[in-house]
Amino acid sequence: MRGQDANFATGIADVYARLLVPMLFEPYAADLATRIAAFKPHDVLETAAGTGALTREIASHLPDAHLVATDLNAPMLEMARAYLPPSVKRRVADAQSLPFDDASFDVVACQFGAMFFPDHVLAYSEARRVLRPSGRFVFNVWDSLAANPVTAAISDVLMQRFPDDPPDFMARVPHGYHDADRVRHDLADAGFHDVRIMHVDAIAPMASAHDAAIAFCSGTPMRHEIDERDPGGIDDAIVAVTSALEARFGQGRIDAPMRALVIEARV
Template structure:
């Protein structure tokens, strides 16, 4: 991981929320929220809440007495999330580093993380922090993307960027979002953090965008790929986005586009 992989600021939060979330995150947020709700927790910690897609899904399912602390490393993402969420006294928004959570031990019945674990510089330390703040018998749920080859849109985007920048292609998507797919490594690192009863399920969904152009904007301008593109070509963001859009259109057609995507759903018990 490089430093810019964790930077979700500037124009990124709005584009991310408007285009990326419905395209790839929404279906998995509904699934993860269902899994959390089955245990009827009283206190939930969400890590890497982003713009709140999982927060909203959990809030719609959990009891009126349930308390949700929704945290993220990037305050601009939380600002976007809290602005989108209807007033709900159950939810507290809090900036927090997943590797040094500002909470007392054994505070939560459930810790949940929607596509955030891949960003941890130290995976075992992040899992240890989740373990520390969970009550005995508490549940840790997270999802991570499978390998890049299982994501149709992302694979095309990555290849198109290799064409634009052959000497130094942006590798954010392969390096970080799709960089934590090895199930054995995940199990080993959870075990090292103290977790037991580890279960991993691979779930295939469809990613959809209203157009190839929307999908290109989503990836190139609404994720930290933007930081890499602008570092290589300070005035080339629009041209790069258009190149990616053409590649997506050539593969998936005009109008609404749809592609396969896979994620691992991980559950562990303290």
Template sequence: MNVREEARQPAEVYDAQFVPALFAQWGPVVCAEAGVQKGDRVLDVACGTGALTLAAAEIAGPSGSVVGLDINPEMLAVARRKPVQIEWLEGTAEALPFPDNSFDAVVSQFGFMFFEDKPKALSEMMRVLKPNGRLAVAVCDAVENSSGYSAFALLLDRLFGKKVGDAFRAPFSLGDAGRLREISREAGLADAEVVRRNGKVRFKSIDALVSTERACVWTLGGVLTDEQFERLLDEAETVLKPFTVRGGTIEFDMPSLIIKARES
């Protein structure tokens, strides 16, 4: 496989495009909400290629230890190339391969909405926390609260129908604080708190945003034909123009909701 072909793999696209544009900024935020500190043992659930895991490792330092767990071996393959001292494991959030009371903090960002059994996953994260251990789980807020992505979703509806628009909306499906509190109660987290924090989406151009979304297997990957993609690119130049800044960079808010809990 040549380098160009490898770069087209979903995990490569995610790490090269989505992480700097969206996800890297959230690592320190989620770690702060979980109170991660020097010397902690930390677990990152649904770690992907390691955006949050790397932030946790930087804070915990050499006196701490960090584990990144993901169900996707391709994501982990990219993560393992990072020059950091992190243990990368393949596994599911609903059956964490650790004994009780293993971690000072458990964190997770932008994977929870894709878990099959969300209450079970939360209860598993709490199970592996030490007494007084801290949990922070971030999900995308509702798409309507992200002006650029909301406009993009409506454009997809108009051009290709609601089914395609809803495929794009999948990562925003848990953007409801009430629903997150309900899931937390189902998991036995009676004292869980849900907080809202704001972040930014930044792509170098409208073309870069649209091309990256088209390559994403979790949303539009494989959904659009080449002809449809060209039409989307053309229309997006107009629809997303209000969100462009400095030399064509596209930028807009993308808030998240974070479930916070503490093990007693």
């Protein structure tokens, strides 16, 4: 994990919430929330909540639950406030050092955040610590770039654009933790058992190649990689990515396949 990999500053958070969340995160948020609701929890903690895509779904499925949403990035949580009911508590917190007592929650949830944890076992151990006996840890991570063709295409374009120093954020972080055996091993080291790992397919709805280019180039920490290699060149990168996506997927709306791993583990 590099210094800017988890930096979702305000400018990035805006684009992330407006474009990337509907494209990538809403379908999987509905999936996770349905799974979580089946356990009928009373106290739910979400780590790496971002701008609240999963938080909203959990609140909708479990309106009477005590729900706490945490994230390392204050700008993301601040943006989430506009989308969440006032009953949801928000708190800036590191998933590797949770500011909660032992055995405080029935479920810990995390949507596409585990890939960013510098120490997976430590973060999972913290999730286990704050869970009650028989509590559940429910989360998802992206499958490989090969199983997510739009993301793979965008990564390829940017790597070709900067051949001497190819940006590798997408391959290294969001899509760098997709080995089910590794995930299972890390959870076991943290003390979890009854681990279930499922591959879940969904469709990413994108209004246009241009919207997708803006979302990925400006709404993720990949923006930092572009700025480092070409200061002020974000618009040129968006043009290049748009052109490549249109050549591959056509103009107009794109309904692209995507795949994630969904994990359930029990204390």
